[in-house]
Every structure is written in structure tokens, then in C-alpha cells.
Amino acid sequence: MSVSYQAVGWNAFKKKYDLLLWAGILLYLAIFSAVGLALNPAATAEILLIRATGTAAIFLLHMILCVGPAARLDKRWLPVLYNRRHMGVSMFLLGLIHAVIVVLTYHAGADLNPVLSIFVSDAGSTVGTFPFQAFGFLALVILFLMAATSHDFWLANLTAPVWKTLHMLVYVAYAFLIVHVVFGVLQSETHPGYLALLVVGFVLVTGLHLLSGAREKALDRGRDQDVAEGYVDVCHIDEIEDNRARIVSLSGERVAVFKYEGKISVVSNACQHQNGPLGEGKFVDGCITCPWHGFQYLPETGQSPPPFTEKIPTFNVKLEAGRILVDPVPNPAGTRVEPAVF
Amino acid sequence: MIEIGLGIIALYLLVGIFIAIPFVFAGAKKVDPGAVEGTWGFKLLIIPGAAALWPLILKRWMGKAHPTECSAHRRAARR
Ligand code: FES
Numbered sequence: 001m002s003v004s005y006q007a008v009g010w011n012a013f014k015k016k017y018d019l020l021l022w023a024g025i026l027l028y029l030a031i032f033s034a035v036g037l038a039l040n041p042a043a044t045a046e047i048l049l050i051r052a053t054g055t056a057a058i059f060l061l062h063m064i065l066c067v068g069p070a071a072r073l074d075k076r077w078l079p080v081l082y083n084r085r086h087m088g089v090s091m092f093l094l095g096l097i098h099a100v101i102v103v104l105t106y107h108a109g110a111d112l113n114p115v116l117s118i119f120v121s122d123a124g125s126t127v128g129t130f131p132f133q134a135f136g137f138l139a140l141v142i143l144f145l146m147a148a149t150s151h152d153f154w155l156a157n158l159t160a161p162v163w164k165t166l167h168m169l170v171y172v173a174y175a176f177l178i179v180h181v182v183f184g185v186l187q188s189e190t191h192p193g194y195l196a197l198l199v200v201g202f203v204l205v206t207g208l209h210l211l212s213g214a215r216e217k218a219l220d221r222g223r224d225q226d227v228a229e230g231y232v233d234v235c236h237i238d239e240i241e242d243n244r245a246r247i248v249s250l251s252g253e254r255v256a257v258f259k260y261e262g263k264i265s266v267v268s269n270a271c272q273h274q275n276g277p278l279g280e281g282k283f284v285d286g287c288i289t290c291p292w293h294g295f296q297y298l299p300e301t302g303q304s305p306p307p308f309t310e311k312i313p314t315f316n317v318k319l320e321a322g323r324i325l326v327d328p329v330p331n332p333a334g335t336r337v338e339p340a341v342f
Numbered sequence: 343m344i345e346i347g348l349g350i351i352a353l354y355l356l357v358g359i360f361i362a363i364p365f366v367f368a369g370a371k372k373v374d375p376g377a378v379e380g381t382w383g384f385k386l387l388i389i390p391g392a393a394a395l396w397p398l399i400l401k402r403w404m405g406k407a408h409p410t411e412c413s414a415h416r417r418a419a420r421r
Contacts, residue, residue, distance in 0.1 A: 005376045007383025119344045148391035153384070157374055157402060159411040252414035268415040313415040330415040 003307055005153055016084040021090060028056050029307075046105045050098055051185070057094035058181065061174060064088055069212035075280075078291055092147040095140050102133070132183035139176035144171045144339045152273070160275045178202070188229050220249050231318065231325035237264065237342055238322065245288075247279035250328045252277065255315055257324055258288055258299050263339035265299035266315035266326050273310070303334045358393030361400060365392050369403040 008014070032052040036043055063080075064087055071077035107114040107121065118133045146167055155163050178198065186194055234248045240259040247254050247269055254269035256279030267288065269279045276292030282291070287296035287305060297304055298310060304310040311334030316327035319340045331337060366385040370377035370392075377384070392399050402409070410416070 003376060004379035004381070005374075005384040006381045007387050113345075115347075115348055116345055119348075144390070145394055148394055151384070151387050151391070153370070153374060153377065153380075153388050154391055156376065157409060158398075159409050161411060161413060251418045255415075268413070270413060270415075272411060313419055330419040332419045332421075333410075333416060 005151070009152075013079075013149075014083050014086070017079075018086055021087060025056055025090060025094070026231070028059070029053065032056070037070075046101055050101050050105070051300070053094045053098040053101070054185070057091050057098060058177060058201075060087060061170075061177065062205060065170070065174060065205045066208050069208040072212040072277075072280075073208070073215065074158065079283060082293060085318040088143075089147045092140075092143040095143055099136065099140050130183040132180050136178040136180040139173040139180060142173040143178070145163060146170060146173075160270070160272060164275060174205070181215055217252060219247050230327075232328050234324050234326050236322050237319065237324060240264075243283040245281075246281040247277070248326075250315070251330060255326065256288070257317075257326065258283055260299060263299075263341050264317055264319065264324055265339045266317045266338065267297065267299065268313040268315075268330065268333075269301045270312070271295055271297075271310075272304075272312055278312070281340060299337045300339055301334055355393060358396040359389075360391045361396040365396075365399055367405060369392035369399065373399075373402045 029049075032055065033048045036048045036051065055131065058121070065083060067077055067080050067084055067087075069079040103114045103118070107117040110117065112120070115137075118137050119131065122129050122131050122133060146169065148323050149158065149163065149166060158166065181198060182195075186198075197274055232250060234250075234257055237244055237259060240246045240257065243260050245256040245258045247256055249255070254277070256269045256277075257264060257266050258279075260283040267278065269277055270276050271290040271292065273290065273293060273295045276290045276295075278288055278290055281289045281291040284296075286298070289296050295304065295308075295310060295338045297310065300314075302312040302314040313330040313333045314335050314337045315330055316337055317340045318325050319342055322342070324340065366389055370380065370385075370388065
């Protein structure tokens, strides 16, 4: 990016997204509290809020984990993926409210430091004394790190691969939260329905990841191919729809072979923003457009149109009898390459 | 033991806050041209991340080069 940073790059879609997201969250909290009070009139406001915010955060975490693979399997999920960052920050805020109320209710006011109390108040090795709160705390630390680095400034300054590695810690947070729930609230709420919900969530998260992983495995055939002299035959031009791409693996990574305006251009498949799959995007208004958040690149140069400054590697390409031949040696990011014309 | 660990983390974050505040006003624009005219909202939002990752931002602030992404294609690109 080279435009000036703002707190949030608002647009009409993001405003609608956030409005729906927070309306949904508030509605959930209200319904959960009302039903909780009806079922257990002795429940205090603190208990209701702790449970309502905790379950809302867990529910959102499942949504966040599912929407990535779901969008790979079915493009109709892409609009949900578009602003997943705000879903993630909202989930962290719910977790934080949950933790603050827990600390104020159970750990504050004694001589012991409240944070230390989280770690020592249940630190045994039996099911009943297992330190489930410590797991919740550690998960919240991970979610904080993710929320704190969710601005595009961090993407640009950590670089997408480092940023993504950091954000992969969400799976560790998920594992910690499963432990937190199983050894925490599920010890007192023994109705099998709660455990069943958690299992369904886990099966959904793992199932979707396995499915989308299997589908992408086919794309990675030839991934280990060495960078060699000579062109690689990737497909026939008729195999690619207009304004779309075919993704193939070359030189250890995926490339996107775009067909547009009677030309073929080849670029590295990873968007510089969050490494979104450019080859799953479209050619719109003269640019390759990332399906995740809409960053754009000129197909001949791999550069974002000014004033933006993102650049991705390009590949030399030629046509022989309708077959698309690509030089597997990448050009430095932003290098102009003449498209193959048909 | 836990007490010592929490003390170290608290100290780490305290140092982080002392580095993060000057960083958002002076360092961020040095490491990223997009931050030169960054809004107040932007500055506020990056303080927690800067406090948490202060060794890294300090390295960037003191260094010269803007980081470039390291991927298989970028590494394999012809010079
Ligand atoms: S990954 Fe965000 S726009 Fe491409």
C-alpha cells in the first residue's frame, strides 16, 4: 500500500457487514441471557454475561475457522471472508469482556494478584481441578496478538508470509479453548447437548479443512519441480475461460495463467496483501483482481496500478499451436512481460 | 515460578509501551511511507501491536530496508 493508513478503510460493504455482525452478536447476547434467566431465575447478571460472551466468542471462532476453506470450496462464501478481520477482532473483544468479568467476579478483591490467581486457583491434575482458566488466558493472549496485528500496516511490515504464520496460531488458540470449555463449563453443564455442539463444531472445522486441502492438492502436482531451462506446457488456451485463470504449480509455488482480451499473462498466484489466490479471482477493469479483498495487479507487469505499490513476480509466456508454454523461472516482482497474443 | 513468568511478561509489555508510543509518531513513518499521513485512529490501533512486537519494530526502525516478502518465486526470480 502507499496510500495513507486510516484506522479502518471503510466502504459501503464493510459498513453493512459490521452492522449485520454486531446486530447478530447483540441479538445473540440478548436471547442467550433471556433464555438463561428463564431457565435459571437464580442466575446472576455476571454469570449470564460470562456465559453469553464466552459462547458467542466460541461460535464466532468456529465461523472464522470455517469460512476460509468454505470459500475455497464455494465462492458464495467470499463476501463473508472479505471482512473476516472484523469478525476476528469482534471475537477477541467478546473473549476479553468474558475474561474481564471472570477476573472481576472470581479473582479480584483478594490479596493475590488477579492474573496470578487465574493460574493458581485451579492448578491440579484431576478433571475437577484442571487449570482450565489458564488455557483460556493463553488463548486470549494469542487472540490479542492476532487482533493487535490485524491492520494492513502489519501485513506490509511483517510481510504476508510472516503475518500468516503468526495468524496460524489461531489453531493453537482453538485447541486451548476446547480444553478450556471441556474442563471448565462442561464439568458443571453435563447435558450431552453441549458436548455434542462442541463435537459438531470440531468435525465441521476439520472436515472443511480436509476437503479444501484435498481439492488443492491436485493443484500442487509438480510443486517440487526444479527451476529448469525451457518452457513448461501448462494447458491449451481453450481450457481457460475469458477473464479467468488456470492455476498450476511451477518452481515451488502456484502461478495464475490469465486469459483476457485475446492475451495470456502469467503471474505468481499469491497476492501481496494476505497471499490470497489471485488465480481464483477475475480480470476486472484491466486488472487481475484478488478474490479475497480486491487488491489489483496489471497482468503484464504484476504491479498494482498507482498510487498502490504492491508487486508480484511475473513469468515469460508463449503460445505454440494453441498450447500455453510458461518459462518456470520467475521474473523479479513487477517486471514487465509481453503477453502471449492469440 | 508462574509469578516470575508473569513478572517478566509485564516488564516486557511495559518496555513495549515505552517504545510503541514514540514509534507510532516517529518510527512508523520511517519504516512505511503509508504511515506518513496516517490518521490518529491508525496510530492508536497500531500501539498494542507495536507494544507486543517491540523487538521487531525496533529492528525495523533502526534498520534501513523495507521488508520484502520471501516466497519461493521471489527467491527463485532471475537477478
Ligand atoms: S489477499 Fe487481500 S486482497 Fe488479496
